[in-house]
Amino acid sequence: MMSRFILKRLSNILFTICLLSLFLFFLVRAIPGSPEMVLLMNRGGAINNEELTIIRGELGLNTSVFYQYMEWFKNVIRLDFGSSYQSGLPVLEEILSRVTPTLLLTSVSLVISTLSGIMIAFYSSLHREQKWSGFISHVAIFLSSLPNYLIGLFCVLLFSIHWRIFPVYGNDSWVHLILPVFTICVPLIAVFYHLFRQIMEEVLESHYFEAAQSRGVKNTILYGKILFFPCLHGFLTIIATNIGSLWGGIIVTETIFAWPGIGSYIINAVSVRDYPVIIGFTLIMACSTMFMYLIIDLLLRWTDPRQRWKERDSEW
Numbered sequence: 001m002m003s004r005f006i007l008k009r010l011s012n013i014l015f016t017i018c019l020l021s022l023f024l025f026f027l028v029r030a031i032p033g034s035p036e037m038v039l040l041m042n043r044g045g046a047i048n049n050e051e052l053t054i055i056r057g058e059l060g061l062n063t064s065v066f067y068q069y070m071e072w073f074k075n076v077i078r079l080d081f082g083s084s085y086q087s088g089l090p091v092l093e094e095i096l097s098r099v100t101p102t103l104l105l106t107s108v109s110l111v112i113s114t115l116s117g118i119m120i121a122f123y124s125s126l127h128r129e130q131k132w133s134g135f136i137s138h139v140a141i142f143l144s145s146l147p148n149y150l151i152g153l154f155c156v157l158l159f160s161i162h163w164r165i166f167p168v169y170g171n172d173s174w175v176h177l178i179l180p181v182f183t184i185c186v187p188l189i190a191v192f193y194h195l196f197r198q199i200m201e202e203v204l205e206s207h208y209f210e211a212a213q214s215r216g217v218k219n220t221i222l223y224g225k226i227l228f229f230p231c232l233h234g235f236l237t238i239i240a241t242n243i244g245s246l247w248g249g250i251i252v253t254e255t256i257f258a259w260p261g262i263g264s265y266i267i268n269a270v271s272v273r274d275y276p277v278i279i280g281f282t283l284i285m286a287c288s289t290m291f292m293y294l295i296i297d298l299l300l301r302w303t304d305p306r307q308r309w310k311e312r313d314s315e316w
Contacts, residue, residue, distance in 0.1 A: 002301070009297065013290045020286055021076065024279045025069045035059060035085045035273040059085060072279075081280030086272055091280035095262060101171055102261035106250055108177065109184040114239060116185070117192025122223075124193070125200040137194070144190035148249040152183040152256035169258035176257075183253045184246070191242060199234040203227050233300055240296040243289060 036055040056062045060071075072082060081091035124133045159179060160168040166179050203209055204227070212226050254263030262281065269277035 002298075005301070006294075006298075009294050013287070013294070016290065017283065017287060021073060021279070021283060022069070024282055025072065026065065028275050028278050029065060035275060036061065076283070081283070082276035084269075084277050085274045086269075086277075091276045092284075094265070094277065095281060095284060098260060098262050098265050101259060102250065102254070102263065105177070105180055105184070105254070105259060105261060106246065109181050109188070109250070110239075110246065112181065113185045113188040113192055114235075116189045117196050118235070120189070121193050121196035121200055125197050125204055128201065137197075140190040140193045142190075144187050144194070146187055148183055148187065148252045149256060151186050152179075152253055155179045155183055156256065171260055176259075180253050180257045180259055183256070184249050188242065188246065188249070192238065195238045196231075196235065199231045199238075200227065203230050236296050236300055240293055243292060247285065247289070 036052050036059060053062070060068065075082065079092060083090055084094055087094065120136065124136050127133050155166075156168055156179070159166045167176050168179075170176050209222075209226055212222055217226070250261075251263035251266065253259065254261045255267050258264065266277065266281045268274075269281070
């Protein structure tokens, strides 16, 4: 049953990628402006129809859009996303050369946000009758409404320009990671706190938890197995639903702090109408996100006893 589930999900991912590639290819070309105009302006040449026609031929834009898509899709099957209009290098090579700083920033931010959200929600749930617990909830609502760019600009102004504690840009050492991670984690922790606390309070108010507490079960078992294990399914679901917003926050944060990752690179590609980079980046991120959802779905099936019982019943 598990293999059948994986095959079904992989077929859905493949079908979604095909539709997404078709949609992106035609949507990007509907963006106002043209890459040949940007290239001609960067070269400093005279803007005339003859020069534009030559550049369009060099970029392969002098044929029909449908023919361009068919040729491009044949190459994508071989993992060839084309070459950047600006650098002339393969898109996949350009993205892979910048993926390590982005993965570092993503993994550190996600781990810190998840652990911090769980710990704050745990202590707040245990003391939900006290006033400071309500104060934390109000602060979390305020922080969750702040956009990443506002937090990033505030960090630059306060910690880099005014106090000169942390550097503004670069990734030369772990110190350069502090402000970008803080910018991403603040609103994400606030969101995780609210959602994690709701899940924990449902378990704390349940009859089986009260029965275990009244029997004098040790705290390590009471909170570790009886509280956290039933919450694990909800935690994974919440993390999965916030992956998309996490990518958006990373792109903005990398641009603000000049972090040499994928985010700042794709922002520049959009500004110069670099079609291969825009489409290739979007497809790669869509594939990675969908495979991440697949992994989380497998974890959800593994942590949910009801799914295992369904598989056993189907086998019988």
